[in-house]
Amino acid sequence: MTSTEQRPEGQELPFNVFAKACPSRDTLEHVTGRWGALTLGALYEGSLRFNELRRRVDGVSEKMLSQTLHALERDGLVLREAQPTNPPRVDYELTPLGREVAERLLSLIRYVEGSMDAVLQARDRYDATRGAR
Amino acid sequence: MTSTEQRPEGQELPFNVFAKACPSRDTLEHVTGRWGALTLGALYEGSLRFNELRRRVDGVSEKMLSQTLHALERDGLVLREAQPTNPPRVDYELTPLGREVAERLLSLIRYVEGSMDAVLQARDRYDATRGAR
DNA sequence: CAGCATCCAGCTTGATACTG
DNA sequence: CAGTATCAAGCTGGATGCTG
Numbered sequence: 001m002t003s004t005e006q007r008p009e010g011q012e013l014p015f016n017v018f019a020k021a022c023p024s025r026d027t028l029e030h031v032t033g034r035w036g037a038l039t040l041g042a043l044y045e046g047s048l049r050f051n052e053l054r055r056r057v058d059g060v061s062e063k064m065l066s067q068t069l070h071a072l073e074r075d076g077l078v079l080r081e082a083q084p085t086n087p088p089r090v091d092y093e094l095t096p097l098g099r100e101v102a103e104r105l106l107s108l109i110r111y112v113e114g115s116m117d118a119v120l121q122a123r124d125r126y127d128a129t130r131g132a133r
Numbered sequence: 134m135t136s137t138e139q140r141p142e143g144q145e146l147p148f149n150v151f152a153k154a155c156p157s158r159d160t161l162e163h164v165t166g167r168w169g170a171l172t173l174g175a176l177y178e179g180s181l182r183f184n185e186l187r188r189r190v191d192g193v194s195e196k197m198l199s200q201t202l203h204a205l206e207r208d209g210l211v212l213r214e215a216q217p218t219n220p221p222r223v224d225y226e227l228t229p230l231g232r233e234v235a236e237r238l239l240s241l242i243r244y245v246e247g248s249m250d251a252v253l254q255a256r257d258r259y260d261a262t263r264g265a266r
Numbered sequence: 267c268a269g270c271a272t273c274c275a276g277c278t279t280g281a282t283a284c285t286g
Numbered sequence: 287c288a289g290t291a292t293c294a295a296g297c298t299g300g301a302t303g304c305t306g
Contacts, residue, residue, distance in 0.1 A: 015249040017242055018171060020192040023253065024246045025167075031245060032165035034158075038151060050268055059153040061300055066269065076255025087267045088306080097251055104244055108237040109150055112164060113157045116148040118230055120156065122209025183288055194280055199289065220287045221286080 027075050031101055035060050035068040040094070040102040041109060043078065047093035077101055160208050164234055168193050168201040173227070173235040174242060176211065180226035210234055 015024040030036045035057065042048060042056040054065055069092060072078040077098035083089045094102055112119075148157040163169045168190065175181060175189040187198055202225060205211040210231035216222045227235055245252075 015246040024249050028245050074259040075252045104241040112161050113148040116157050119208045126207040
């Protein structure tokens with residue numbers, strides 16, 4: 001859809017998350033990490049400023065949000081736009097690549113959210129079977 | 134597809150990962166955590182035994198794999214089947230719910246893998262802009 | 267407002283050793 | 287084979303204080 005190059009089917013992918021040393025593992029972690037996932041999810045709705053994001057992503061600290069945004073920006077998933085005003089105003093938004101990633105991530109998130117009834121039931125069953133814990 | 138209950142569109146979801154206290158956040162972490170994601174990905178191909186999984190998920194320790202499998206089993210995503218033989222044989226496989234989750238997760242993983250060229254280029258640009266680091 | 271630098275408690279993780 | 291138990295170490299991440 002965007003200009004990102006997905007390889008044709010049938011060709012062996014050079015990047016493989018299952019391999020310990022593959023850089024795709026790092027990127028996957030930036031994307032799926034606690035704060036990365038929520039940040040991408042929040043930005044999917046539209047661009048947000050730093051403190052707006054902070055409020056949207058319940059529980060994130062200044063440091064972690066800053067760190068998360070840097071990693072996502074570096075990976076080309078998030079775009080940082082600073083206006084040279086005073087007081088400063090900085091907007092964050094998804095790049096086209098970021099949108100594609102966020103879409104797939106949100107599909108997963110929504111599915112998990114929608115399955116929580118089943119998950120909670122499974123937990124009850126599991127806990128019931130093995131006494132406490 | 135399976136018997137998992139996805140709610141109809143347009144209805145407010147009771148579970149929301151963006152809220153700090155929501156249990157869906159925990160499940161999402163089990164699913165997207167470093168070892169959770171790779172374990173689900175590996176099991177998507179078919180059922181595997183403990184040590185097969187360990188070899189497939191490059192770099193996982195015995196302890197982490199065990200811990201990961203427990204969490205996924207408790208959430209109802211993975212099924213543990215122990216044969217009472219000697220030596221013991223235990224097979225792990227995805228539940229129907231686990232398959233649905235893994236499918237969405239793999240869509241994300243494959244997209245990230247396929248975008249690594251772009252990601253690596255973005256990193257170079259980013260690093261070039263701000264001197265070292 | 268939008269951050270960065272520092273400090274440090276504690277949780278996560280990896281080794282290692284042991285069990286059924 | 288399929289794990290559990292234990293322990294040290296290192297990294298994560300929160301609190302605090304400061305800058306532009």
